[in-house]
Amino acid sequence: MSFFKKIFSKEKKETLDKGLEKSKDSFFSKLSKAVAGKSKVDDDVLDNLEEVLVSSDVGVNTTLKIIDRIEERVSRDKYLGTDELNQILREEIAGLLSETNLGDETDFTIPKNKKPYVLMVVGVNGVGKTTTIGKLASQFKKKGLKVVLGAADTFRAAAIDQLQVWADRVDVPIVRQEMGSDPASVAFDTLQSGVNQDADVIIIDTAGRLHNKVNLMNELSKIKRVMQKVVGDAPHDVLLVLDGSTGQNAFEQAKQFTKATEVTSLAVTKLDGTAKGGVVIGISDQFQIPVRYIGVGEGIDDLQVFNKYEFVDSFFK
Numbered sequence: 001m002s003f004f005k006k007i008f009s010k011e012k013k014e015t016l017d018k019g020l021e022k023s024k025d026s027f028f029s030k031l032s033k034a035v036a037g038k039s040k041v042d043d044d045v046l047d048n049l050e051e052v053l054v055s056s057d058v059g060v061n062t063t064l065k066i067i068d069r070i071e072e073r074v075s076r077d078k079y080l081g082t083d084e085l086n087q088i089l090r091e092e093i094a095g096l097l098s099e100t101n102l103g104d105e106t107d108f109t110i111p112k113n114k115k116p117y118v119l120m121v122v123g124v125n126g127v128g129k130t131t132t133i134g135k136l137a138s139q140f141k142k143k144g145l146k147v148v149l150g151a152a153d154t155f156r157a158a159a160i161d162q163l164q165v166w167a168d169r170v171d172v173p174i175v176r177q178e179m180g181s182d183p184a185s186v187a188f189d190t191l192q193s194g195v196n197q198d199a200d201v202i203i204i205d206t207a208g209r210l211h212n213k214v215n216l217m218n219e220l221s222k223i224k225r226v227m228q229k230v231v232g233d234a235p236h237d238v239l240l241v242l243d244g245s246t247g248q249n250a251f252e253q254a255k256q257f258t259k260a261t262e263v264t265s266l267a268v269t270k271l272d273g274t275a276k277g278g279v280v281i282g283i284s285d286q287f288q289i290p291v292r293y294i295g296v297g298e299g300i301d302d303l304q305v306f307n308k309y310e311f312v313d314s315f316f317k
């Protein structure tokens with residue numbers, strides 16, 4: 001299929017293959033059980049396949065769409081062997097995801113006409129926000145962009161210190177205040193400092209306590225409002241970070257957060273070390289918001305720009 005022909009960097013591909021290992025192993029062992037003793041894709045096989053997809057965290061709605069597509073194919077072709085199922089799945093899932101224009105990026109970029117480009121990172125505690133910010137800062141810096149970080153997760157001292165560690169590691173400036181200070185005030189300071197330093201990218205860390213949707217909504221809109229006093233159209237991107245290893249929970253969080261605030265892109269982290277990587281397929285199908293980044297490890301280079309073709313290719317290889 002033509003869309004698999006695009007050549008991606010070998011290094012990126014290897015990291016992705018490795019990051020998806022557990023998800024793949026689990027998926028294919030379930031798949032081989034599902035087709036055991038069957039040579040032809042029939043109703044039984046389709047039923048089993050449905051179970052395999054749902055239990056691999058692809059999500060019910062997306063699973064049903066995939067099964068529909070395969071059923072259509074079964075009725076078109078006279079005979080579909082179970083030995084072809086892997087290839088068929090790969091094609092149909094890629095086909096399904098290609099119905100949107102999302103997930104086509106291949107590289108870390110920011111729009112050239114926004115300076116500074118303000119990226120606000122949201123998500124519940126522990127999903128990997130700060131880590132993702134550190135990794136992003138490193139990628140942007142490698143591109144020659146000037147990055148400034150803002151420690152607006154002021155809820156825990158450790159959260160501020162953790163961002164500081166990343167700032168030191170990547171060697172980019174950070175704006176911070178003491179623990180407990182007003183996140184909006186930190187965001188304001190960061191944008192001012194970023195503008196003064198002629199920054200290209202400003203990344204704001206936030207605390208995502210989902211204890212109460214209204215509080216969260218108020219806090220995030222206050223941060224936005226205050227930032228707009230410095231940069232009129234900030235934030236340019238609100239990146240929601242989701243922990244892929246929580247599977248269906250990540251789906252739920254995406255639903256909750258998109259209700260609480262306007263989210264413009266998604267990052268799904270911790271795909272390494274989990275068998276729930278299928279969740280990315282469901283999330284990219286179900287949300288009209290692009291999955292922009294995926295986290296495939298704790299290392300500084302273990303963040304990738306999500307590309308649906310690359311992902312499906314790695315998953316079904």
Ligand SMILES: Nc1nc2c(ncn2[C@@H]2O[C@H](COP(=O)(O)OP(=O)(O)O)[C@@H](O)[C@H]2O)c(=O)[nH]1
Nearest residue numbers: 125126127128129130131269270295296297298
């Ligand atoms: N294995 C793995 N661990 C990750 C990834 N992203 C973040 N983490 C780990 O998840 C934990 C929580 O991350 P942190 O950035 O502090 O989350 P935050 O509370 O949302 O800021 C840390 O131990 C990170 O090292 C990833 O892609 N893979």
Ligand SMILES: [Mg+2]
Nearest residue numbers: 129130153159
């Ligand atoms: Mg944090």
